[in-house]
Amino acid sequence: MSSDEITRREVLVLTAATGGLLAGGQLMWGPVSPAAAQDAASTPTPLEVMLRINGKEHRLTLDPRTTLLDAVREHLHLTGSKKGCGLGQCGACTVLMDGKRVKSCLSLAALMEGREITTIEGLAQGEVLHPLQAAFIERDAFQCGYCTSGQIMAGVACINEGHAGSPEEIREWMSGNLCRCGAYDHIVAAIQDAAAAPSATQGG
Amino acid sequence: MTTAFIGQPVSRVDGRQKVTGAARYAAEFDLPRQAHGAIVRSTVANGRIASIDSAAAERGPGVVAVLTHRNAPRLPYSPHKGAVDPQVGERLHVLQDDRVSHQGQPIALVIADTVEQARHAAALVRVTYTPESWTTDITRVAPVQPTQQKTDQGEVRPPATRRGDPEGALASAEVKVEQTYIHPRENHNPIEMHATIAAWDGDRLTLWDKTQWVHNTAEEIAAVFGIPAQNVRVISPFVGGAFGSSLRTWPHVTLAALGARAAGRPVKVMLSRREMYYGVGYRPHTVQQVALGASRDGRLAAIMHDGYQETSTYEEFSEALLNASRFLYSCPNVDTRHRLARMNVHTPTYMRAPGEASGVFALESAMDELAVALNMDPVELRLLNEPERDEFKKLPFSSRSTRACYRAAAERFGWSRRSAQPRSMRDGRLLIGWGMATATYPMNFAPASAMARLLPDGTAEVTSAASDMGPGTWTSMTQVAAEALGLPIERVKFVLGDTRLPNAPVHGGSLTMASVGSAVQAACRKAREDALARGGANDLLEAVRRIGQPVEASVDTNPGDESQRFSMHAFGAVFVEVAVDPDLGETRVRSMVGAYGAGRIVNPKLTRSQCIGGMIGGIGMALMEHAVLDARNGRVPNANLAEYPVPVHADTPPVMEAIFVEEHDLHVNPLGVKGVGEIAMVGVAPAITNAIFHATGKRIRELPATPDKLL
Ligand code: FES
Ligand code: FES
Numbered sequence: 001m002s003s004d005e006i007t008r009r010e011v012l013v014l015t016a017a018t019g020g021l022l023a024g025g026q027l028m029w030g031p032v033s034p035a036a037a038q039d040a041a042s043t044p045t046p047l048e049v050m051l052r053i054n055g056k057e058h059r060l061t062l063d064p065r066t067t068l069l070d071a072v073r074e075h076l077h078l079t080g081s082k083k084g085c086g087l088g089q090c091g092a093c094t095v096l097m098d099g100k101r102v103k104s105c106l107s108l109a110a111l112m113e114g115r116e117i118t119t120i121e122g123l124a125q126g127e128v129l130h131p132l133q134a135a136f137i138e139r140d141a142f143q144c145g146y147c148t149s150g151q152i153m154a155g156v157a158c159i160n161e162g163h164a165g166s167p168e169e170i171r172e173w174m175s176g177n178l179c180r181c182g183a184y185d186h187i188v189a190a191i192q193d194a195a196a197a198p199s200a201t202q203g204g
Numbered sequence: 205m206t207t208a209f210i211g212q213p214v215s216r217v218d219g220r221q222k223v224t225g226a227a228r229y230a231a232e233f234d235l236p237r238q239a240h241g242a243i244v245r246s247t248v249a250n251g252r253i254a255s256i257d258s259a260a261a262e263r264g265p266g267v268v269a270v271l272t273h274r275n276a277p278r279l280p281y282s283p284h285k286g287a288v289d290p291q292v293g294e295r296l297h298v299l300q301d302d303r304v305s306h307q308g309q310p311i312a313l314v315i316a317d318t319v320e321q322a323r324h325a326a327a328l329v330r331v332t333y334t335p336e337s338w339t340t341d342i343t344r345v346a347p348v349q350p351t352q353q354k355t356d357q358g359e360v361r362p363p364a365t366r367r368g369d370p371e372g373a374l375a376s377a378e379v380k381v382e383q384t385y386i387h388p389r390e391n392h393n394p395i396e397m398h399a400t401i402a403a404w405d406g407d408r409l410t411l412w413d414k415t416q417w418v419h420n421t422a423e424e425i426a427a428v429f430g431i432p433a434q435n436v437r438v439i440s441p442f443v444g445g446a447f448g449s450s451l452r453t454w455p456h457v458t459l460a461a462l463g464a465r466a467a468g469r470p471v472k473v474m475l476s477r478r479e480m481y482y483g484v485g486y487r488p489h490t491v492q493q494v495a496l497g498a499s500r501d502g503r504l505a506a507i508m509h510d511g512y513q514e515t516s517t518y519e520e521f522s523e524a525l526l527n528a529s530r531f532l533y534s535c536p537n538v539d540t541r542h543r544l545a546r547m548n549v550h551t552p553t554y555m556r557a558p559g560e561a562s563g564v565f566a567l568e569s570a571m572d573e574l575a576v577a578l579n580m581d582p583v584e585l586r587l588l589n590e591p592e593r594d595e596f597k598k599l600p601f602s603s604r605s606t607r608a609c610y611r612a613a614a615e616r617f618g619w620s621r622r623s624a625q626p627r628s629m630r631d632g633r634l635l636i637g638w639g640m641a642t643a644t645y646p647m648n649f650a651p652a653s654a655m656a657r658l659l660p661d662g663t664a665e666v667t668s669a670a671s672d673m674g675p676g677t678w679t680s681m682t683q684v685a686a687e688a689l690g691l692p693i694e695r696v697k698f699v700l701g702d703t704r705l706p707n708a709p710v711h712g713g714s715l716t717m718a719s720v721g722s723a724v725q726a727a728c729r730k731a732r733e734d735a736l737a738r739g740g741a742n743d744l745l746e747a748v749r750r751i752g753q754p755v756e757a758s759v760d761t762n763p764g765d766e767s768q769r770f771s772m773h774a775f776g777a778v779f780v781e782v783a784v785d786p787d788l789g790e791t792r793v794r795s796m797v798g799a800y801g802a803g804r805i806v807n808p809k810l811t812r813s814q815c816i817g818g819m820i821g822g823i824g825m826a827l828m829e830h831a832v833l834d835a836r837n838g839r840v841p842n843a844n845l846a847e848y849p850v851p852v853h854a855d856t857p858p859v860m861e862a863i864f865v866e867e868h869d870l871h872v873n874p875l876g877v878k879g880v881g882e883i884a885m886v887g888v889a890p891a892i893t894n895a896i897f898h899a900t901g902k903r904i905r906e907l908p909a910t911p912d913k914l915l
Contacts (some may be wrong), residue, residue, distance in 0.1 A: 140810060
């Protein structure tokens, strides 16, 4: 909630208004959010940022608070990378940064200059799907498809890192990517298939 | 060329879109000039807004408008109750007055050019409250009898039922089990967070929304704004999981539309993960007492099942908590009683296998306790109490494959090697337990419409305003259509998720395959027959070529009187192996086998996905999921995916099997399907806790079975 913050003065006002209730210790307020401490005037100055995404350069004027995920989704309209929490907890936003998997919701876009970012949109070679994309379809490694971009990007990295040796190892190294539809079993099978495919370490 | 596609393991027709990131979900239909909305939510559980100061927020950079109850237009909020809404009470009206009934209630909407600006400004809105006393502690609420209950199918569900003399039978029973079972609040937590983009054109509104029912969303929003339903178009081609959270039209949808009207430009509202715990429903906390009485030889003499669940102060949400106890087993003396605990919370809603998931946990736990008390194999006990017919509805079952399910799953699992004694099976220092439970879920069939359009080039477009939150509606409907038309799958395009398409029922309650599938099949058969007749040819391609213009057929299908003649349910059995670490109290599920009698299976590949997905959901319910409600203030302190754990890759059992037993049910619907989305979730939690008992000798009666309860 964005309204958890309340100033000390207001707590006092409220205390006065509620009397005994507070004495019962039943009210609990959230911490004062740092944003509330700022006032409207202290607005960050927009930044010029050059992002290299899927081999293309994009010059963007961004609020410095913009995450890499919001930059690709909201500014470049590359909506293949998904937002499932914005807190680094679900993995739906996973992209490759210089070939390594990162959670783009935790990465500030402005810090990505000079990096090579690969999103799901950049994985296929034209019409030819990456082996892991093809394996996902073959193995039915998704249902709703919302975690899928993140699973595939993480899966590509997992294979490249050499962490796809056994189902147990894949499960361990893929556990940062949640799938609420519960497609895990099939995702692991798809990663195994792709790891065995000759061209699996391409892409990213 | 064969066109017998029903029953084939066809890969998803939308697979390529999903693996390339091309599938677009609600928040991904950005429009020119679109602004962003951020919601300010209440921080008290009950009371009035004493003051709300939005001046600082309004001065924020990029801020277009700040809406509160003081400046928001008064909305008509005409009566509207969809089949997904509680039939008693009234939905939350947003920004209409100063009343606050729960934590996290929307009290302001900030609209700004960018999402960062909107969120920043939302944090600048200053609110003070005049709190009133509140109720957020379920242990201190006296549950009340619900006013009335209706199923999502519109039939009245009795809050209390009784047959025979349950108290007498229980008192004189040779063996008894009487226990209380508790299921905590759970959140759907689809990975896609709820989002709506709203755009007005005069008095016409278009919504891109995460919804399991586009037509109901249109009707609800039309009622809220007092405009004709046909003025509202709702588009929702892909839904990133929902499990029930997108059945109702929640307040943020209204806020997006309100914001777009105030701003005079399109507005997008996407909830944060934390907001997902305060505004899109949840599976309610339930407290259930079950008493079973049986004869020494294991025949049930009495079942008493009394349960209550949380609901809000403004609506009576009831789920089918006690349904299964009324008919799952043969028993002459049965009493069930359902009550509600009204609290200062937002209204709960249906979540995957609503009612059955929690109710069957209680019943099947008690059955396991009874088997232990009788020193009888739990499968034996269930077989002994198999009913010949539905003793509650006094109707024959349209089909009931419980016996076949027990047999198939037990065989695959290797149940005969089980040693009955708790703590008798080990793997090194780990305690091994085997448990099982029965599953059931009603077969739901609702009116649906579809349109089939055959084109001269021998392709077809088939449409219905259905939804696909993951089970594969896009694919299964294409299969049904192609088979009915007699065309290859590649020539058939099925389209869903838009109110401009023929009406479809809600995508929930496992009814899409039965309902929309039957309509699609009928429309396609009719289009084919019309084309062959008009074209004067035996070959469809030849016929449509001769006709030279599209041939269209629209069909509405309706359930017949089958529900008056039959009790219709899917049945199943779940067998589980757990390993419990005696020192750490940690439970790992090692193997899970589910067998289901769910009628015809249209696509075994996708159905397997759906079933193992439901089983994974059951692991979450059994071992980890728990939305903590701080009884002091009604907040959910663990409102995020790190502190509300859900199953991850590493929680997947190495062995997972879903078996579909052969079942031909001619009564349920034209396709003979029962649906599997819900039943796959049912029975999993009790099978796991029963296995934990077998492993450790400890009975878990309050979910989830976290390590602290096993040490
Ligand atoms: S959106 Fe980045 S981890 Fe969830
Ligand atoms: S496919 Fe739906 S969340 Fe993974």
